[in-house]
Amino acid sequence: MALMKRCFCGSEEDFKELLSLKNVQLFSYREIKVATNNFDHGNMLGRGGFGTVYKGTFQDGTAFAAKVLSVESEQGIKEFLTEIESITEAKHANLVSLLGCCVQRQKKILIYEYVENNSLDHALQALGSAAGVTDLSWSTRSDICMGIAKGLSYLHEEHEPSIVHRDIKASNVLLDRNYSPKIGDFGVAKLFPDNVTHVSTRVVGTTGYLAPEYVVHGQLTKKADVYSFGVLVLEIISGRRISQTIRSDMFLVRQAWVLHEQRRLLDMVDANMKGGYPEEEALKFIKVALACTQATPCSRPTMQQVVRLLSRPVCFDELQMLPPGFVGDGDGDRP
The missing domain is CATH 1.10.510.10 (Transferase(Phosphotransferase) domain 1)
Structure with missing residues (x-):
């Protein structure tokens, strides 16, 4: 917990809010890096003003999409938490499911279910x-x-x-x-x-x-x-x-x-x-x-x-x- 807090780039209140979010799995940066083969270009699904999306695969074979927010992105920690809060409790067949997130220093990553046919x-x-x-x-x-x-x-x-x-x-x-x-x-x-x-x-x-x-x-x-x-x-x-x-x-x-x-x-x-x-x-x-x-x-x-x-x-x-x-x-x- 202490290590995670040192790696968090937001305020004390933001850190507490992150921990208080229900049903949100926290992933380490290393886990995501390994699962995306070091964010290999061949795994890139798309890129926009917010950052880049990569396909990854966990050790159990589960595919996911990692939305890696760029440092220049206007989406700060508040917007990042808003996105998590908005979709975590929203469960519907026509909404993308959030699997979890990763926050380490300036790196903010959202982990979504992998959807096969792009946008x-x-x-x-x-x-x-x-x-x-x-x-x-x-x-x-x-x-x-x-x-x-x-x-x-x-x-x-x-x-x-x-x-x-x-x-x-x-x-x-x-x-x-x-x-x-x-x-x-x-x-x-x-x-x-x-x-x-x-x-x-x-x-x-x-x-x-x-x-x-x-x-x-x-x-x-x-x-x-x-x-x-x-x-x-x-x-x-x-x-x-x-x-x-x-x-x-x-x-x-x-x-x-x-x-x-x-x-x-x-x-x-x-x-x-x-x-x-x-x-x-x-x-x-x-x-x-x-x-x-x-x-x-x-x-x-x-x-x-x-x-x-x-x-x-x-x-x-x-x-x-x-x-x-x-x-x-x-x-x-x-x-």
Whole structure:
């Protein structure tokens, strides 16, 4: 215990908080170093602003993913503890499971279950390429959308306290061997006690996925996640990554609304999708996505409502179809 405390880089309060976290296994740096073959480049699964993720294998054969935070990462010890606290007690089939963590001096590592098929962003990027993944069928895409919706509904409505993820995007959704989605990366998540409906906070997240009221006013509610989910559904159905549309002349949400007004919404569906798709169901998913990206938070459905809408035939009169709101390709106003 004394050695561990000497290796800890946070405050006394942070150290006590780490020890108080339930169901969190603490791993030594040496264990992780050995299991990843000294963080070998061949074991690298991905890299981002937060640091690098490596695949590792424990002596008993259990594979895991080690999220090694870079020293330059903005995720300090507080955010590190927040990520642990957020996901440790959250158990759902569509959430990545945290196995434990390692803290040694400036080194902070989160140990997650290993998810076989990389990220949804990776799958979307590989669509149509010769070396890419198997083309995502309609059935697979709709199941991915539904799984993400169920995971978010659990975080918002079933977990206590409620959790707002704040960074729902394709690269933060992992796909297992059956292409079932698992939401990960809770580094900027916010816990919402029962009596709290919104908070004013520093804006974090990814351009293109951010709800307008959050970007402009820093007002965070569960409906910010709903907005991000709507954008993500449009990505999945269209096969177009949000980064592509931001660089083009038409932001993805704006494009969907223009096609809606022209009664050509099916033009949003990925033309290269193999095996065809049921048109009514595709329309349902796109219209639910548009409902999720409404300009005002109160006009968007809850994630619980989204799950219900996606689970059954939709009477489109239920969905508000006002112009969506976004901050993407212009002045941030409605199209």
